[in-house]
Amino acid sequence: MGEEITPNHVVEVSGGIRSDDLAAIVQAICAGDLLTVLQSARTLIDSGKTPKLILSNLLAVYRDLLIFKSVPKSQSAIAGTLSYSQLRQVASRLDFISIDAALTQLQKSESQLRVTTSGATWLEVCLLNLIPKNERQPLREQQGSQHNGSKNSTAQELNSIWTKVIAATKPANRTLLSRAKLTSLNEDRCRLAVPTSDVKKFQSNIALIERIVNKALGYSVTVAIEAREELLT
Known part of the structure; x- marks a missing residue:
């Protein structure tokens, strides 16, 4: 009792998304911080926000940004x-140009969300596509800037990203991809560890694997394969 009611309180009660949370995502997008973008989106989803709601709110944010840039004093x-x-x-x-590209990407992703059964995956792909390629920070660099325990969180992020890649592809490809582990990812390369017995199979399908990975990530990377005996167990 006696606490001041803020717009964020109203939004929380109505089931919307707080402006601070939206601002954090957009600022991370501007900074090219893939890790924060993904973590922020998953936090919202874990709190019960749907991918469609998140996308709609971001569309409104970028619309407002376009208005602000066009007519800075048009608060109304x-x-x-x-x-x-x-x-x-x-x-x-x-x-x-960046705002217009973001609006186009968000509108396309809204259409995809209507027909997909993997809403969270498409949301993450959309958010990654909003980050200008020249602004993307390698996850390895971001890991170095985190506090203690960042190695574990980054490993979890890589595992989660790879799970999303597998989920987004056709069932026929999932058996093969599930044999691999994503061990590193930066702006132009990802590395997969696979059992020694599967190396030739992965190498012979490298073009297909790169297409699958690039489609899921929303940008182009080169896939490198390395053998890991321990994955056999």
């Missing part, structure tokens, strides 16, 4: 998904 035309100060902070890091 802004829907209020983010506060005016939050919009100003984010808008300073984006140009019209």
Whole structure:
């Protein structure tokens, strides 16, 4: 009792997404911070927010950013998904081309969400596609900037990303991909560890594997295969 009611309180009660959470995702996108983008999205999903709701809110954010950049003083035309100060902070890091590309990507992803059974996967692919390629930070670099325990969290992220890749592909490809483990990922290369007995099979299908991985990630990487005896157990 006596606590001031803020817009974030109203949003929480109505089942929406807090402006601070949306701002954190957009700022991570601007910074090219893949790890934070993925973690923020999963936190929202774990809290009960649907991929469609997250995507719709981000679409509103980028629409407001476009309005803000076009007519900075038109506060009345802004829907209020983010506060005016939050919009100003984010808008300073984006140009019209980036905002327009983001709106196009979000609109395409909304259509995909209507027909997919893997909403969380498509959401993550969409968010990764929102990050300009020249801004993407390798996960390995991001790991070095984290506090103690970051190695475990990064390993969990890699496992989660690979699980999403497998889930997003055709059932016929899942048996093969499930034999691999994603051990590293950066802006232009990913490394898969596979049992020694499967190395030739993976190498002979490397073009297919790269297409699957690139489609799931939303950007192009080269896939490298390495043998790991311990994966046989």
